[in-house]
Each structure stands twice: as structure tokens, then as C-alpha cells.
Amino acid sequence: MIYDFFLKITGSNILASIIQSLLPLFIFILPFALFAVWLERKVSAHMQDRLGPMRVGKHGWLQTVADILKLIQKEDIVPNDADKPLFNIAPILVFVGSYAVFAAIPFSGAFIGSNIDLGIIFIIAASGFVVAGILMAGWASNNKYSLLGAMRSAAQIISYEIPTVLVVLTIIMITGTTNLATLSEMQTGHFWNWMIFGGPNFGIAKFIFIPFMIINFIIIYISTLAEVNRTPFDIPEAESELVSGYHTEYSGMKFAMFFLAEYANMFAVSAIVTALFFGGYQSPIGYLGNLFGAHWLIPIEQFIWFTAKGIFFVFVQMWLRWTLPRLRVDQLMAACWKYLIPIAFVNLIIIGLITVL
């Protein structure tokens, strides 16, 4: 594991864990956020028959770097009537919440921030932490739009956590583990061992699971999409009605923190979906490392597979963003409480019965 590797190099527990905990931020979240912002702009542009950023670098690939440079130089504005301590803490809290999620995400067989047994439960708990930050930001801004956005966001995230957890429960019932690394290891081999195709145990139950698993996947995808406040569920931000929701009053680096947290969250939920249903970091077709007998290659390949799957789901999120209009608040709640939760609940019962039998 990566921790042992750093322990061997530095010879100090503290240093090794600090390096390990900073690793996902610097080798993953920041580059990913830069890439994802660019990807989002390109995808949106091409879906609208435009070109998007073209001028900074080839096809504008350095555009986000330039944007970040601009954001760093910007004045840090704190409104006069804002609750200053809360206002300053909120973006950090939001970012910490989404960063904490990355601790339990298994990037590859050799790199998982913290291999805790309650991995998936930890992720759900930590992502719930974001709500506090958002609510804090909305309240401290002392702006009615910010507050409205924050309230909507809180209501939305809390509501949509229920179908997410119900779906996660079904997975836990089938696999009997909440450890994401174990869960990923179970789905090894080929793609028919993935949970979306009924899991690794070959039998009649596997084939009965498939339709329910697909429904599960759709439910968790919709509900996690709502949890990260992306369009069609972007009523907390809703730029056409609420200016920019809870980050209206933020500028400069604090705004960048919210932005970074949003993109980190997007990948985090995609990673959860990947880990639960699409084999985590497992390759669908086998490894080149096994083929050539170079076993050191396998974790790198796993990392690439995991990132590729994650980015694919991030792409689908962007795709949905430019396909669907925003839901109304009542529609949003109806979709959650009248459709997702009952269906997820029935699914839970059926899958429970199948696993018992």
C-alpha cells in the first residue's frame, strides 16, 4: 500500500500520513477539477453547436489554469453585514466535506486513502457534512438569495440522501460488506462480475438481480446527481432565479473553493456509483500487467480504469445538464418522495427476499 511506501521513504509515521492525505488533493482533485471545468465547457459548447474556449492552448485546454490565475488575483470581498467568521469558514467546510469523501474512495488496489471497513457509510456521512457548510454560507452571506439557495440545497440534499442510502443498503445486503476496497475486489475478473450484472456469485440469483440492479443504478445516479446540486437538480444555484444561490456573495479564492468542492463532489459521487455498480477500479477485460507478467503495472492500470469510469459518469452528468431543464421545487420533492424512495424501498425488499432465499 501507498502508506507503507511513504513510511519506508520518510521513516516517519506522521510525515507518511500527511503525504498520503495530501496525495489525492494534489495528484487528483486539483487536476481533475481543472480538467472537468474545461470538459464541462467543451461538452456544453459542442452540445449547443458552439466551440467553447479555443484560445488558451490547443482547444483551450489551459483555459481553466488561466481562470484560476485570474481568481487568485481577485479581491476577496466580504459583505459589510455578513457574519464574518461563518462567512469565512463556510467555503472551507464545504471543501473539507467533499475532500473527506476522497479518503475512503478506492482509487486502485494500492491506493486507498483510508481502508476503513465502514467505507461507504463514511462517504455518505461525510458528504452530508457539506450541507452544514452550504447552510452556513447561505446564512452568513446575509442575502435573501443566498439563504433561499442554501435552504433549498439543505432540503434537497437531506431528501435525496434517503434513496441513496436505500440503494447502498441493497448492495450491502448482497455483498455483506461496507468496505469499498473489498467491494471492488469482489467484482474482479470480467465485467459480468460487476454488481450491475448481478455480482460475482454465479447462479440463478445473479440473473434475477440484473433488472433490479439496473433500477438501483438509475435511482442512485439520480439521487447522487441531486446531492451534488447539478442540473436538473440545481435549484440551490438556479442562476436564473437566485443569482448564484449560496455562493452569490463569494468572490476570488473562496468562490474557487466552492467551485472546486462542486467538481470534487461530482467525481466523488461518480466514484461511488462506479465502486458500487461498475466494478470499482477493476478492469472489465483483464490487465496488461498480468499479460506481460509485470505486476507493478496493475495498480496503475486500475487507477486509469477507475478514473476513466469516474470521468465517464461525470461526463454523463454534464450530458444530463445540457439535456434537461431545471426541476421546480415541488417537482424535485415529488420525484424524491413519490418516486425514488418508494421504488428504492420496494427494490430493497425484493432484493432482500432474493438474498434470503
Next chain:
Amino acid sequence: MKEYFKNAWSALFTIFVGMKVTFKHLFVPAVTIQYPDVKLQLPERERNRLYVNMDDCIGCDQCARACPVDCISIETVKGLPGEDLGKTSNGKRKALWVTKFDIDFAKCCYCQLCVFPCPTECIYMTDVYEFSEFERSNLIYDFVTLTPQEREEKKINYAKFEAEKAAAKLAPAAVKPAESKEAPKP
């Protein structure tokens, strides 16, 4: 109950229909162009910045009179009798020195009304449309080909000629029989 599942199904199905549409558009070539690098072919009769070909201008002031916003200001000085001012490309003999031909493009409304009355077709629309300036005064274009000294010279020459003519007119009244036809030579 049936309605419920129908709703759920139609929601899901229509999402996929929409996603299919947007996915197709992902591969549609962009309709926008990279403006400063690539420029659209403008229509043949586009109306942009005016240009005055001073070689052909006879200083007739018709364009200035046609202008609805008075953005063209022309001053002319008569040429002296012996002077050859050249000919325009369609054979008209020029008789006036144009000492001022300013077009203020900050005022110009690009109506093209000045273009039609021109007898020598020397004022016309070009395809230049990128000529923004930081100072409004920079938008006053001076089309006269003469140098400032030459312009002054023409004015002074003509004033001198006028004065001499006036003097010549006055002179014969006093000394008519003595000298009759020597005065009006410059």
C-alpha cells in the same frame, strides 16, 4: 397505480430521448466561427467604412449635402485659371482644390446616401468594419491628399488671386486707358 408506473417510465424514457438529441449535437460541426482568425464572407452590398478616392473627387459637395447626420465636411478652393488640376477617371476636368474632406465615423450612420449622388463615384463603401478607436477624435478621417502646407498655399494663392483680381477691377476705373490687359497674371 398504472398511472404511477406510466409516469415513472415516461420520465425515464423522455430523458433518454433528450439525451439522444444532445448526444447527436455533440458531433454536429459548430456553427460559430473563430472570429478574429476566421471572418465571414460579407454580402456584396455591405455598408461599412467609407472611402474617398481623392484622385477622382471634384469637390462638388454633393455627398456632404446628402448626408443626413452631417458627418462629411468639405472645403474647397478654386483653382487658378492657368493651373492644371488633372482629370478624373471618367474624364471630368477638376476645377477645385479640396482642402478639407473630413468624415467623422463617430457620427456616420452608414446609410450610403452619400454614395449615390457622387458624379465621379469617388466615395464608396469598403469592407472594413474593424476600426474602433480609444479616442473619439481619432474617428475623424481626413481624406485629403495634399499636405497641410499645400492646402495653406492653395488658399493663400487663391486669396492673392482674388485680391489681385479685385485690385485689377478697381484699377481700370482709375487708369483705364494706360494699361488694359496686364494685371491678372499671377
